[in-house]
Amino acid sequence: MSLGTDEGSTTPNLFAPRHRRILVGRRGLAASTISSVVLLGALVALFFFAPGSATVRYYYFNGHNMWQSFVGHPQTGLLSVGRGFVTNIWMCLLCEVLILFFGLGVAWVRVSRSAVLVPFRVLATAYTDIFRGVPLLLVVFLVGFGLPALGLGVLSSQSPDVYGCVALTLTYSAYVAEVFRAGIYSVPNGQILAARSLGLTHGTIMRRVTLPQAVRTVIPPLLNDFISLQKDTALVSVLGAIEAARAAQIYESTVFNGSGLVVASLLFLAITIPLTRFTDRLLDRDRRRRLASLS
Amino acid sequence: MSDVVLDLDHVVKRFGDNEVLSGVSLSLHRHEVVCLIGASGSGKSTLLRCANLLESIDAGTITLFGQSLNDERIDPDLVRRHIGMVFQSFNLFPHLSVLENILLGPVRALKRDRDEVREEALALLERIGLRDRAHEFPDRLSGGQQQRVAIVRSLAMRPALLLLDEVTSALDPTLVGEVLDLLRDLARNGTTMLIATHEMNFARDVARQVAYLDHGVLIEQGTPEQIFTNPQHESTRTFLERVR
Numbered sequence: 143m144s145l146g147t148d149e150g151s152t153t154p155n156l157f158a159p160r161h162r163r164i165l166v167g168r169r170g171l172a173a174s175t176i177s178s179v180v181l182l183g184a185l186v187a188l189f190f191f192a193p194g195s196a197t198v199r200y201y202y203f204n205g206h207n208m209w210q211s212f213v214g215h216p217q218t219g220l221l222s223v224g225r226g227f228v229t230n231i232w233m234c235l236l237c238e239v240l241i242l243f244f245g246l247g248v249a250w251v252r253v254s255r256s257a258v259l260v261p262f263r264v265l266a267t268a269y270t271d272i273f274r275g276v277p278l279l280l281v282v283f284l285v286g287f288g289l290p291a292l293g294l295g296v297l298s299s300q301s302p303d304v305y306g307c308v309a310l311t312l313t314y315s316a317y318v319a320e321v322f323r324a325g326i327y328s329v330p331n332g333q334i335l336a337a338r339s340l341g342l343t344h345g346t347i348m349r350r351v352t353l354p355q356a357v358r359t360v361i362p363p364l365l366n367d368f369i370s371l372q373k374d375t376a377l378v379s380v381l382g383a384i385e386a387a388r389a390a391q392i393y394e395s396t397v398f399n400g401s402g403l404v405v406a407s408l409l410f411l412a413i414t415i416p417l418t419r420f421t422d423r424l425l426d427r428d429r430r431r432r433l434a435s436l437s
Numbered sequence: 438m439s440d441v442v443l444d445l446d447h448v449v450k451r452f453g454d455n456e457v458l459s460g461v462s463l464s465l466h467r468h469e470v471v472c473l474i475g476a477s478g479s480g481k482s483t484l485l486r487c488a489n490l491l492e493s494i495d496a497g498t499i500t501l502f503g504q505s506l507n508d509e510r511i512d513p514d515l516v517r518r519h520i521g522m523v524f525q526s527f528n529l530f531p532h533l534s535v536l537e538n539i540l541l542g543p544v545r546a547l548k549r550d551r552d553e554v555r556e557e558a559l560a561l562l563e564r565i566g567l568r569d570r571a572h573e574f575p576d577r578l579s580g581g582q583q584q585r586v587a588i589v590r591s592l593a594m595r596p597a598l599l600l601l602d603e604v605t606s607a608l609d610p611t612l613v614g615e616v617l618d619l620l621r622d623l624a625r626n627g628t629t630m631l632i633a634t635h636e637m638n639f640a641r642d643v644a645r646q647v648a649y650l651d652h653g654v655l656i657e658q659g660t661p662e663q664i665f666t667n668p669q670h671e672s673t674r675t676f677l678e679r680v681r
Contacts, residue, residue, distance in 0.1 A: 336528035336587075339489055340542035340594060341518030350545060354532045 204401045211393040211402030223402050226389035227409045230375040233307055233385070237375075238368055240311045245318030252319065253326050255344065266319070273316035278309070279377055285309040286381035306378030314371050321363045325356035362428065365421040369414050376410075386410070440466045441503075442598050442629055443488060448497035450483055450653075457483045459653040460497065465598060468627040472640035474664075475650035476676060481633035484650070485600045488631065489520050502597070518546055521591030521599040525606050527583045529575035535562070535586050536571040539593045547594065554593065561589045565619060581612030585619050598629040605636060637680055641665050649673045 158166050165173055189195060214222025251259055251266040273281070286305040290298045329352050337347040379388035386409055390402030443465040450458040457480045465471055473481045486492040488499060490506060490513040499506045501516060529538050539558040543549045562568040565585045567578075575583050584604055591599060601620070605613045617639050624630065624643040634640055640647055641661040648658040649668075656670050668674045 330528075332524060332526050332528040333530065335491060336522075336524060336530070337541075338491060338514075339517050339520070339522035340590070341514045341516075341546040342542065343514055343546070346545050350541060351530055355530075358532065 200399075202400050202404050204399060207393075207397065207399040207401035208405050210397075211390060211399075212405050214389070218396075220396060221384055221389040221392055223386050223389045223393065223405050223409070226384055227386040227406065229303065229383065229385040230372070230410075231413070233303065233310070233375045233378065234368075234372045237307050237310045237314065237371060240307075241314045241318050241367075241371070242364075244311065244315040246322050248315060248319035249322035249326060250348070252323055270316045270319050273313050274320070276313075278313045278374055279380070281313050282306060282309040282377050282380060285312070286378075302378065302381035302383040306375070306381055306383050310371060310374060310378070314367060314374075317367055318364065321360050321367065322356065324363075325360035326352055328359050329355045359428070362421050362425045365417060365424070369417050369421070372413055372417075373410060376406075442467050442501070443631070444498075444500040445484070445488065446498045446500070448484070448487060448499060449495045450480075450487055450492060451495050457653050458487070458494075461650070461653070461655045462497075463648060463655065463658070465629060465631055466645075467597075467629055469645045470624050470628075470630045470632065470643050471646045471648060472644035472661075473631065473633040473648050473650055474635070474637065474640060474676075478652075479650040480653040481650055482602050483653075485522070485602050485631065485633055489522050489600060490516050491522075514546070518542075518594060519597045521594055521596035523584070523587050523591055523599065523601045523604050525603045527575075527580070527587045527607070529583055529587055529590070531575055534572050534574055535567065535578070538575065538586060539590045542590065542594045558589075558593055561593060562586075565589060579612060580608045581615045584608065584612075584616050588616075588619060588623075592623075598631065599623070601630060601632045601634070603633050603635060605634070635680065637665070637677070649676065651676070 163169065192198070210220070212222065212224045214220050214225060248266045248269060251262045252270070254263065282305075285308050286302060289300075289305060289308075292298050333351055333355065334347060337351040342350070375385060376387040379385055379391070382388075386406040387403075390400075390406040393402035394400045441464050445461055445463045447460040447462055448458050449456065449460055461480070461484060463471070463484075473484065475481055483492060487494050490511075494507075501519070504511070506516060529535075530541070533541065536555070536558055539561070540551065540554055543554040543557075544551050559568055559571060562571055565588075567582060567586065570578060570582070575586070578586065588599075588601075588604070604620075605616050608616065613636070617636060620630070620632070620639070621643055632640070632644070644661050646658060647661050647664040649656045649664060649670075649672075651672050656673055657664065657668065663669075664673065665677065668677060
């Protein structure tokens, strides 16, 4: 082997072999169209030619029942899935505000170095460990049935909606706290050094230098958590709160048709898909910016 | 007040088993420029960071305005308000405009009046020809411009001395000149500076004293003439030949 470039006597062939030609150049579009049509066709065929296809289509995708479950029918005691979904939305919005606030607080305590905060730091660590480890459904049960059983006056006489929000906030704050903490640690050390050499105090550096930069990096992961929070509001139904999933279940057990469940799913998708697309766009933008700053 | 602003006396710094500074002694007088030269890893940066209390020291004393920084009662934040520091990688705050970068220290650390500092900051930017860029974000500026803003950011604190850590090493060769010109300006105006640098011609021009560091040991110190034309030690001679 000589030190240097190849000085071979033959000219290398740069053309793709025959069987790979469909993948290169402008024909890539044709290849992707064909593969999409084939895949989609196969899925649709599987659905329509399955032995129980007719039953499933009637039970879950019946147009009349879908509409009925969506609008509800107060006279016959049928609850509206649409109305129930409004509960999901306000729960999710209220919880998100509490979660951002609480999660940031926990993260702040965990990264602080102050000697006074040592016991709080231990508490915060235990809190994130516990609530990231216990399944949300169990937290919902424990809060929703445990707190009322304690007989603590106001604390024990709230509606299922409130206990649901408490459970969601407890669990999600633990996740969000970790997201914030990762964001705080992602700020380059040079930034902290520069801020310290200006004689800024720890708290000021956190507020004016670290957090503004950290928050910017964690917006996409926070949105991801927001999306799954939106979905998990359905878990509150186990406490008896009337939200979309619960309303659909009631409709199903009254009319013996599950189309309401599909309606509820579609309502969730109507919110989560735009949010997911938006999050992906943000992530993409961040990635491009990082690539640009490297060059 | 004596003329000595900063005094290092047999300063030792270790990272684990690695001794980065082995008993370095150095004094910086008011209106004086001292340049630290030496290969990468010789301890120049660490020495500057120790002077600023960004690193703790393991032995020796650092004295600022006649007050020992080893004292328990010293508040590091107060110390750093009197010492400006400029880094190799600029470290401007990317989420703040050029002007906000300069205002942050005086307004938040010194609690000075925002409008008053703003006037000063704009005047400083005027001096470096960047007043019209005051409201832009750092990533819109060239490396040389960013570094000059970083220098102005330190100056806005009205520090008693300035520490500069290889401030031109991360710059495109065409941009080094504008930063060095600014430092020459500052030196002419009597700014007290401790400069770690690889720019030997610059060191020869501006320094009152040049100190050569090798593996954490201050090998020799003297006027630029002594160091550059007649170095006493073999290792100094070898180093200077290599960078020439």
